[in-house]
């Protein structure tokens with residue numbers, strides 16, 4: 001090893017963060033809805049004035065009109081933009097991160113580890129979380145193809161050592 005870096009990572013409970021954000025929105029008079037998908041944009045005079053929404057639980061569709069429509073669809077933002085039926089340059093280069101929860105004994109101590117140089121250029125972090133202990137489970141458990149691929153990649157990186 002030729003060197004290292006020291007960095008500080010803010011830790012918080014993102015479930016509590018999401019609930020707190022939701023409550024702030026409601027305190028300010030907003031209405032939060034879940035399991036409702038924007039399936040089309042309502043347009044008038046070249047402007048987006050609302051969306052057609054589909055309730056994914058009840059399967060009903062309805063129109064929602066608004067003064068301002070914000071496309072905050074994350075990695076799906078370009079799909080939403082395509083609903084404008086105009087030509088747009090590709091803007092996003094998407095990638096996916098995966099979390100694995102491991103028993104504390106996997107890496108005892110309180111210091112995080114970052115591996116910036118891996119076989120395919122991705123970055124690997126191992127971060128001791130304050131609220132996790134030895135009951136940690138291996139893998140995220142969703143069993144999807146992406147999760148299985150990520151799990152096998154992490155295993156290979158851990159066993160192959162530094163590049």
Ligand SMILES: Cc1cc2nc3c(=O)[nH]c(=O)nc-3n(C[C@H](O)[C@H](O)[C@H](O)COP(=O)(O)OP(=O)(O)OC[C@H]3O[C@@H](n4cnc5c(N)ncnc54)[C@H](O)[C@@H]3O)c2cc1C
Nearest residue numbers: 036037038039072073074075076077079080096097098099
């Ligand atoms: C496993 C993992 C770990 C990460 N860890 C960290 C970390 O430690 N620190 C950090 O800073 N970042 C982390 N990130 C990155 C961070 O989560 C993202 O950068 C951030 O969530 C992006 O926020 P966003 O609001 O742009 O999009 P998102 O949080 O993805 O929100 C987009 C929302 O739009 C919804 N949506 C999409 N299409 C539609 C539609 N047609 N109609 C209605 N809703 C729609 C989606 O369901 C989603 O809820 C991590 C990401 C992953 C996957």
